[in-house]
Amino acid sequence: MAKTLRLILGDQLNQKHSWFGEVDSDVTYLLMEMKQETGYVRHHIQKVVGFFLAMRHFADWLAAHGHQVVYYRLDDQANKQALTENIKSLIAEQGFGRFEYQLPDEYRLDQQLRDLSEELEVEVQACDSEHFLTDRGFLKDFFKGKKTYLMETFYRAMRKQYNILMDGDEPLTGKWNYDHENRNKFKDPLLLIPPKVHHRDVTDIVALLEKMEVETIGKLDAKQFAWPVTRAESFGLVTYFCEKLLPYFGVYQDAMYTDDAFLFHSRLSFAMNAKILSPLEVVEQVEQYWYSHQDAISIAQVEGFIRQIIGWREYMRGVYWAKMPDYASLNFFDHQRKLPSYFWTGKTKMNCLKHAIGQSLDHAYAHHIQRLMVTGNFALLAGIHPDEVDAWYLGIYIDAIEWVEITNTRGMSQFADGGIVGTKPYVSSANYIDKMSNYCEGCFYKKNLKVGDKACPFNSLYWHFYARNEAQLAKNPRIGMAYRTLAKMKDKEAILKQANYYLGNLEEL
Numbered sequence: 001m002a003k004t005l006r007l008i009l010g011d012q013l014n015q016k017h018s019w020f021g022e023v024d025s026d027v028t029y030l031l032m033e034m035k036q037e038t039g040y041v042r043h044h045i046q047k048v049v050g051f052f053l054a055m056r057h058f059a060d061w062l063a064a065h066g067h068q069v070v071y072y073r074l075d076d077q078a079n080k081q082a083l084t085e086n087i088k089s090l091i092a093e094q095g096f097g098r099f100e101y102q103l104p105d106e107y108r109l110d111q112q113l114r115d116l117s118e119e120l121e122v123e124v125q126a127c128d129s130e131h132f133l134t135d136r137g138f139l140k141d142f143f144k145g146k147k148t149y150l151m152e153t154f155y156r157a158m159r160k161q162y163n164i165l166m167d168g169d170e171p172l173t174g175k176w177n178y179d180h181e182n183r184n185k186f187k188d189p190l191l192l193i194p195p196k197v198h199h200r201d202v203t204d205i206v207a208l209l210e211k212m213e214v215e216t217i218g219k220l221d222a223k224q225f226a227w228p229v230t231r232a233e234s235f236g237l238v239t240y241f242c243e244k245l246l247p248y249f250g251v252y253q254d255a256m257y258t259d260d261a262f263l264f265h266s267r268l269s270f271a272m273n274a275k276i277l278s279p280l281e282v283v284e285q286v287e288q289y290w291y292s293h294q295d296a297i298s299i300a301q302v303e304g305f306i307r308q309i310i311g312w313r314e315y316m317r318g319v320y321w322a323k324m325p326d327y328a329s330l331n332f333f334d335h336q337r338k339l340p341s342y343f344w345t346g347k348t349k350m351n352c353l354k355h356a357i358g359q360s361l362d363h364a365y366a367h368h369i370q371r372l373m374v375t376g377n378f379a380l381l382a383g384i385h386p387d388e389v390d391a392w393y394l395g396i397y398i399d400a401i402e403w404v405e406i407t408n409t410r411g412m413s414q415f416a417d418g419g420i421v422g423t424k425p426y427v428s429s430a431n432y433i434d435k436m437s438n439y440c441e442g443c444f445y446k447k448n449l450k451v452g453d454k455a456c457p458f459n460s461l462y463w464h465f466y467a468r469n470e471a472q473l474a475k476n477p478r479i480g481m482a483y484r485t486l487a488k489m490k491d492k493e494a495i496l497k498q499a500n501y502y503l504g505n506l507e508e509l
Contacts, residue, residue, distance in 0.1 A: 002026070002096075002097030002098040002122075002123065003026050003028075003094075003095060003096050003097050003098070004024075004026055004027045004028070004096060004097070004098040004099070004100060005028055005030055005087070005090060005091060005094075005096040005098070005099050005100070006019060006027055006028070006029050006030065006099075006100045006101070007030050007087065007099070007100070007101040007102075007113075008029055008030065008031050008058070008102070009101075009102070009104055009109065010031070010037065010051045010052075010054070010055050010274070011051075011105060011273060011274050011275060011401055012102050012104075012129055012131075012275055013054055013055065013058040013274050013275050013276050014129065014130060014131055014275040014276070014278070015058075015061060015231055015276075016130070016278065017102070017129070017130050018130060019102075019127075020062070020065070020067065023065070023066040023067055025068070027067070027068065028068040028069070028070055028094070028096070029059075029062055029067055029068065029069050029070070030069075030070045030071075030072075030086075030087070030090065031055050031058065031059050031069070031070075031071050031072070032071075032072040032079065032083070032086055033052055033055065033072060033073055033074040033079070034072070034074070034079065034081050034082060034083065034086070035074070035081040035082075035212065035214065036081055036082045036083055037051075038074075038209075038214045039214070039215070040108070041391050041394050041395040042215050042216065042217050042391075042395050043216055043217070043395045043396075044216060044217055044218035044360075044361075044364040044395060044396050044397065044398060045206070045209070045216035045217070045218050045219070045220045045364075046218060046219075046220050046225070046227065046363070046364035046398055047364055047395075047396075047397070047398045047400070048205075048209060048214065048216060049202050049205050049206065049209075049220065049225060050225075050227050050229060050270060050274075050364075050398050051274065052074075052205055053200070053202065053205065053225070053229040054229040054230070054274050054276060055071075056071070057229055057230045059071040061230075061231075070090065072086065073208070074208055074209075074212050074214075075208060075211060075212055083109070083112055083113075083116075084112060084115070084116045084119075087099065087116060088116070088119070088120070091120065091122060096122060097122050097123065098122055098123045098124075098125070099117075099120055099122055099123070099124050099125075100124070100125045100126070100127065101113055101124075101125075101126055101127075102126070102127055102128065102129040102130075103126055103127070103128055103129055103136070105129070105317070105401060105402075105403045106401060106402045106403060107320075107324045107325055107328075107402065108402070113126070129275060131275045131278055131279070132279065132314060132317060133158060133161075133162065133279060133280060133310060133314050134158075134314055134317075134318060136318075136321040137321065137322075138318055139154065139315065139317075139318025139319060139321070139322050140318070140321070140322035142154060142157070142318075143322075147419070147420075148419055148420065148423060149315070149318075149319055149322075149420060149421065150423075151311055151312060151315045151421075152176070152177065152311075154311070154314075154315050154318070155176075155177075155307060155310065155311035155312075155315070156171075156176055158310045158311065158314060159171065159176070159310070162280065162283075162310070164283060164284075164287060164306060164310065165287065165299070165302070165303060165306065172299060173299060177303070177307065178250060178299065178300035178303045178304060179304070179307075181250060181251065181300040181304075182250050182251065182253045182254055182300065182304045183254050183436070184251050184252055184254075184255060185255055185435060185436055185437070185438075186252050186255035186256075186257045186263060186437075186438075189259065189260075191248060192259075192260050192263075193244045193245060193264070195226075195261075195262045195267060196236065196237055196240040196244075196267075197224075197226035197227075198225070198226060198227065198228055198229075198233055199223075199224050199225070199226070200224075200225040200226075200229075201222065201223045201224075201225070202220070202222050202223075202225040203222040203223065206220065206222045217344060217361070217395060217396060218360070218361045218362070218364055218396065219361055219362050227267075227270055227398060228270075228271055228276075229276075230276070231276055231277070234268065234271035234276045234277045235277070235285075237266065237267060237268055237271065238266070238268065238277070238282055238285050238286070239285075241266040241267075241268065241286070242285070242286055242289040242290075243289075245264040245265070245266065246264075246286065246289070246290070246297055246301055246302065246305070247296060247297050247301060248264045248301070249264040249265070249266075249301050249302075249304060249305055250298070250300040250301035250302070250303065250304035250305065251300070251301065252264055253265070253304050253305075253367075253368075253369075254368075254369045254436055255369075255436055255437065256352075256355075256356075256367075256369060256370055256374070256433075256436055256437035256438075256439060257437065257438060258355055258437075258438055258439065258441075261359045261362070261363050261365065261366075262363075262365070262367075263367070265367050266305070267365065268282060269398075269399035270398045270399045272309075272313075272399075273399045273401050273404065279309045279310060279313060279314065280310075282309060283306050283309055283310055286302060286305060286306065287302065287306065290302040308368070313404065316403070316404050316407040316408060316411075316412075316421075317403050317404065317407075319407045319411065319420065319421060320402070320403040320404075320406065320407050321403075323417070323420065327406065327407070327410065327411075327417065327420075328390075328406060328410070330386070330410060330416045330417045330418065331385070331386050331416050332415060332416050332417065332418040332419075332472065333383070333415070333416070333469055333472065335380075335383040335384055335385050335386065335414075335416075336383070336385050337382060337383045337384050337385060337388075337503075337506070338384070338385065338388055339379065339384055339388045339389070339392055340382075340506045340507050340509070341507060342354075342357065342507075342509075343357055343375070343392055344361075345357075345361075346358035346361055348509055349443075349444035349445065349509060350378075350443065350444075350445060350456075350457060350458075350509055351439045351440065351441075351442065351443035351444070351445075352374050352433050352437065352439035352440070352443070352458075353374060353375065353378060355439055356370045356371075356374040356375050357375060360375075360396050360397065361396070364396065364397055364398035365397065365398060365399075366397070369436060371393070371397075371408070371413065372408075372412060372413050372426055373426065373428060373432060373433065373436070374433065374439075376389070376409070376412075376413030376414065376426070377413075377426065377427055377428055377433075377458070378457075378458070378461075379413070379414065380413065380414050380415065380425060380426075380427055380465065381427055381458065381461035381462060381464070381465045382461060382503065382506060383465075383503065384414075386409070386410050386414050386416040389409050389410075389413070389414055390405065390406055390409050390410060393405050393408075393409045394406070394409075407421060412426065413426065418472075423476075423478055424476055424478040424479050425465075425473070425479075427462060427465055428458070428462065429456075429458050429459045429462040429463075430445075430447040430448075430456040430458045430459050431447070433447075433458065434447050440456075443456075445457065447459075450463075450491070450494075450495050450498065451491065451494045451495060451497075451498045452498075455498055457502045457509050459495075460495045460496070460498040460499035460502060461499050461502060461503070463486060463489070463492070463495050463496065463499065464495070464496055464499030464500070464503070466479075466482050466483065466486055467486060467492075467496055470483065
């Protein structure tokens with residue numbers, strides 16, 4: 001075998017990959033901290049630190065198992081801060097005759113490595129990352145000829161293929177989905193369980209980022225970095241989830257509560273999206289735990305969790321590879337406004353946004369309903385350009401990599417894809433937010449008012465959204481009721497006037 005350089009990206013930290021099955025003295029592994037990756041959007045500081053930490057631990061693991069490793073820290077003199085330049089330079093300097101890489105999960109990196117492959121004068125080989133349950137092209141073939149990709153159909157196919165919560169060819173209990181049992185408001189603080197955290201001093205990495213002038217957003221206690229960055233720590237989080245959080249996960253998975261940022265969510269998304277853990281090993285561990293604790297945990301809890309991983313997560317990745325690169329420019333409603341400044345500060349009179357954004361800035365985390373029905377809902381109602389929304393979501397969350405971010409943002413959240421992912425826009429008035437949270441308590445705005453100085457902006461913006469988009473949405477069978485209600489409204493003009501005032505004064509809300 002020719003002397004080989006193998007690239008490992010920051011989200012390819014999979015110890016179980018077949019590459020690492022045996023040590024080969026002719027193979028060198030390359031991991032790099034680069035300004036190319038810290039700067040393509042402005043990331044949360046916890047996200048940058050988390051990836052750097054996880055990459056460093058992975059490089060140490062490789063070396064401890066006898067593999068040869070080249071690791072570029074951000075301030076290394078040899079680091080050219082760009083993927084292709086670093087690789088070309090290293091191949092020339094050390095005489096590698098072969099270059100191998102795992103298929104990236106971001107389109108821009110995939111294109112960059114394809115272009116590099118054509119430039120290099122050495123043999124090049126790309127291989128699978130061996131992480132997902134499906135390959136890149138599976139979903140496109142699965143829904144061939146369909147305009148809408150129905151997630152539930154895909155999810156059931158995955159359950160069957162991997163025999164998860166199944167009784168032969170039928171789902172356990174005869175029911176596929178318990179989503180209607182996952183919509184409860186949280187009311188009992190005595191049920192709360194503190195999150196499992198990992199106190200790690202990262203002052204050296206924070207100093208490195210300052211030295212290299214990396215611009216970040218969000219907050220970090222440099223002496224108390226809380227996220228798991230190793231395989232052992234991540235499995236510990238799975239165990240903690242099973243033992244402490246799973247009994248209430250499904251019941252409250254859509255709930256939002258001012259006094260707890262995480263409720264019963266696992267916080268495993270960073271570990272999985274960096275490929276430290278595979279989706280299948282997480283699902284199988286949780287499934288097996290439930291089988292031996294059915295007396296204390298209902299199936300609705302575990303099914304809701306599994307659906308998020310082998311349903312939504314795998315499905316969104318399939319949509320990404322089926323629809324990119326065009327997907328990144330879709331703007332069904334032709335929205336053009338910019339995000340208000342409080343998306344970077346959390347300083348707004350709207351209590352729900354203050355909490356959801358503030359939590360995101362503090363923890364680099366918000367769960368799916370906070371992302372979809374608070375920040376995303378507001379952005380859609382306010383007519384924010386999808387590019388603005390994409391960049392914010394991609395930067396602020398520790399688990400955000402484009403394959404999972406853009407499909408959730410431009411598709412599920414903003415309906416900018418015109419219905420590929422969702423069958424209708426996910427918008428709501430204050431009523432839904434009040435139903436699923438305690439955010440409306442003590443808010444400057446009044447949840448029941450549509451007009452007036454203290455009318456909740458969500459109420460008038462909700463009806464304005466439907467009114468201004470009637471040509472695109474009126475024929476959608478899932479939202480006909482909204483237009484029938486709008487047509488009968490006696491105070492319609494006042495509500496739309498209120499919304500126009502708010503749209504003209506977004507910064508003041």
